[in-house]
Amino acid sequence: MNSDASRRRDVTVADVARAAQVSKAQAARALGNYGAVSDDVRERVLAAAEELDYRPNELARSMNTGKSHTIGVVVGDIENPHFGLATRGITDTAKRSGFNVILINTDEDTAAEIDAVRVLLDKRVDGLIVAPASSVETHHLRRVHESGRPLVLLDRKAPGLDVHTVAVDMEGISHDSTTYLINSGHRRIAFISTLRTDGPYRDGMPLDSSQISDRRDGMKRAFVEADLELPDDLIRLNAGDAESIKKITRELLQRPDPATAIIASDGLIGLSVVEAIQELDLSIPQDVSFLMYDDFAWTRLTTPPLTVIAQPVYDMGVAAAEALIRQIEGRKMPAADPEFMAELIRRGSVAAPKAIDVDH
Amino acid sequence: MNSDASRRRDVTVADVARAAQVSKAQAARALGNYGAVSDDVRERVLAAAEELDYRPNELARSMNTGKSHTIGVVVGDIENPHFGLATRGITDTAKRSGFNVILINTDEDTAAEIDAVRVLLDKRVDGLIVAPASSVETHHLRRVHESGRPLVLLDRKAPGLDVHTVAVDMEGISHDSTTYLINSGHRRIAFISTLRTDGPYRDGMPLDSSQISDRRDGMKRAFVEADLELPDDLIRLNAGDAESIKKITRELLQRPDPATAIIASDGLIGLSVVEAIQELDLSIPQDVSFLMYDDFAWTRLTTPPLTVIAQPVYDMGVAAAEALIRQIEGRKMPAADPEFMAELIRRGSVAAPKAIDVDH
DNA sequence: CTGAAAGCGCTAACAT
């Protein structure tokens, strides 16, 4: 419709060069501002570019430089504020260094992750940040790394893969918070996670996610140190949507030997657990203690406010992006992966368990 | 370090062609699977590609086809679950149609938005979805549209810009919920938004954001219909971080003629408002009624659960992506922008105001 | 069906 801007071919350096009466090379140099250009030429070129409304084709540029100034980010679920915040840390940092971000969601599905990585590689991103769905199926990640493309892992580790990883010390915080519960008098401590496994939890079962695996190990160590046994029957994996989480919560609380404390593996799960508890007309922490990973702002608003495990998610996003960009730009990497520390924030959802029911 | 995969140049169609003993053109045809290729050739090429671990260079591909199979998304703040969900709707839909998403955050800053749009255009995205920070400064968007690049607006409208827009009927829902408050007995109804303006709110003041402007109009209409006047002094814009929101909330509640009901413009604001109310040791809804935009899951968990305005955010993301892709693929657009409907979900945070203080 | 060759828009030698 429009008079001139409409259906016309994009204007290229050649057009600008012609208008400025210089060679394509000189125009390109002035525009890309590299090489040697006289003030006179630069001026004319810039003026012509302005006049013609020239915009560089970054694709073409990337083709010969080999750099796309784009990094790929692969996460399980942006909808989860945990990743939302981390992504924010990444994009803020990327922008600051002149990088753009292509974001791909995997729904925590390894097949989707493999595909995402391939797509990103095909698009010639300069580097990748991946929150791997599995700490075991990492062949695709190993290939990225071996091909020489910078790669940084976020949130989850991949044992055996020598890649810079930004994650918190999960074993430690899990141990500490479990100990806290034990010291508060709890023995029947439940743990709910969405991690998908074949069949229910069994002692010593290998867990695909380093995150969950480490948490299990931390819990176990806490119990062992207290000369107690980790109640395997209260470790509930394969939680899915809200309804399934509520169902699990009900089971945990309505069995003969109910859980007296529940640990939710993330904020989304925690939400449904708390809701289920409320629906059962039980109160926190009188009837059941509650603890969850992720310090979402709303946890301060419930009655009582929730005791949570805070992770420096934004900072981790920043750190991941910084490490990646450092790698891309060929600068030295820090000697070792700095471990980020999670923190137990004691608010009001943990108390001593009720006096034991002496049914029998 | 690695034996072969390491420092070698990427393998190209030429390499595959050589290995398969065919021309570059034939190899490209087989690989890109277009044009005419005999079964024999295709087989050999594919085998060679597999063998050499060939991966197409999407940049090069995009260069001659002109399509990048990438759409740009520009939002104010991914960290906000509202946008997180919308983004999820977009990426899910994009993936389904074979498109990738480049995401850029603007912090609701128009300058950043202008820059983001330019970057995306330079990267030759096939189309753009923008949640414009301003409904007034839209010159950059107009240029996109006029240049012929598909563009869809999300969440906020841009009057005068004839672009497909996915947004909810804000005036309507604002009117309805304000009426609900008025019918509950409220007259002193406050509204808090982060919209940045020059100076405090004045009656009839032009508001840069269609969203906020429409909400104001809806409130006003509700008051007018009830033969009342909208209390301009309770319309508070320029709210910023959590602390500033709390401060505004305190002012609203501690003045001589305090607000008896507060409407928070989004879930992030709502969070801080509720927190401030709790800190003042006031209770909802006995001391003050509360209503907020965004039906975040946690609003069901507070005591009382919060009355909110739910918007079909995910579906809107889907719709925006679908509309954009339809445009990209040159298919017909629906006659008009379908309006999405928000819904007032009455939970427990609205009640009649306390008997009026008869100080004077 | 196949191959040679041109070209997308830009950068990067290489001359001058």
Place this chain on the structure above:
DNA sequence: ATGTTAGCGCTTTCAG
């Protein structure tokens, strides 16, 4: 400082 000439890796005429 400037221009000429090759490419980057792929798609796309155009002949055969």
